Amino acid sequence: MKTVILSPQSDKTAMQTAATLIKAGEVVGMPTETVYGLAANALNGAAVEKIFRAKGRPQDNPLIVHIADFQQIYDLCPHVPDSAARLAEAFWPGPLTMIVPKGDCIPNEVSCGLDTVGIRLPSHPMARELIRAAGVPLAAPSANTSGRPSTTTAEHVLNDMDGKIAAILDGGACGVGVESTVVSLAGEKPRLLRPGGITLEQLETVLGEVEVDRALYEKISDDTRVSAPGMKYRHYAPKAPVTAVRGAPAESAAYILAHAARADGVLCFDECAAAFAGLFVVSFGRSDDLPTQAREVFDALRAFDETDVHTIWAQCPSDEGLGLAVSNRIKKAAGFHIIEL
Structure with a gap:
């Protein structure tokens, strides 16, 4: 076809x-x-x-x-x-x-x-x-x-x-x-x-x-019967594994910088991008600009598939307002592998 x-x-x-x-x-x-x-x-x-x-x-x-x-x-x-x-x-x-x-x-x-x-x-x-x-x-x-x-x-x-x-x-x-x-x-x-x-x-x-x-907020078991899409299976995931890091922007950026390897990629807030020189970085909006994050998060995750990064570290917004939707997508992309700071 x-x-x-x-x-x-x-x-x-x-x-x-x-x-x-x-x-x-x-x-x-x-x-x-x-x-x-x-x-x-x-x-x-x-x-x-x-x-x-x-x-x-x-x-x-x-x-x-x-x-x-x-x-x-x-x-x-x-x-x-x-x-x-x-x-x-x-x-x-x-x-x-x-x-x-x-x-x-x-x-x-x-x-x-x-x-x-x-x-x-x-x-x-x-x-x-x-x-x-x-x-x-x-x-x-x-x-x-x-x-x-x-x-x-x-x-x-x-x-x-x-x-x-x-x-x-x-x-x-x-x-x-x-x-x-x-x-x-x-x-x-x-x-x-x-x-x-x-x-x-x-x-x-x-x-x-x-x-x-x-x-x-958590991965549910495979034998659970769900009434809506996106509830049970791994979703939104790029090819490389994702680790989500939640906390204040400066704090989560510092944690990622301390733990990321040279072959890793970073999904980050705009104002934190300069901190990750030498890594493959994709930003998806300022930490206080949730509408932009919502528009950009899937494009950003897809961008990593054009690279050879081994692991993706992702800054994650809070669960307030539209942030609940953005953080949910990042958490599911990470298979709920989340570091809470």
């Missing part, structure tokens, strides 16, 4: 071509405001299976369904809690996924046999246009090989998926840079399953108390 790049900016037929491929049961790389996704008809189990094969994704890792208008959630999930409408009013379209009881129209290939499903209404206009043009909701996990850093440009998608999917819709670089926040509304209390562009503090302004799943 030859993977083609479709550019709506220069080709007026690109969107319709992508929609036609979706209708035919193919997989298309799709931009969203968070990361690129691998999109297929969420109501077609055979099409969804192609996503799993292209990614090499474990069969017990459920997918998120993307819709173009809020009312579509009731077509897919007839028992939607009232809290979903409140969250949608506050944060949709946007980087928020809600886990709700699923309807019978959602195939098991999407939910991995669970009785719940994640639903999201993305804010990227190209994503919503593709959903409307295809006429179906789209299952769309991140468009990377399973376990690798997520993709935030069409070029990243092509690097991972060339020959594995039909096409990639080029929407430029993603604005948020980390995947959507995932909150479960299917239990007695709302529970944060994955941090993202909508912070825990923002969720609490709408929902009140929100429980936080332990998968955000």
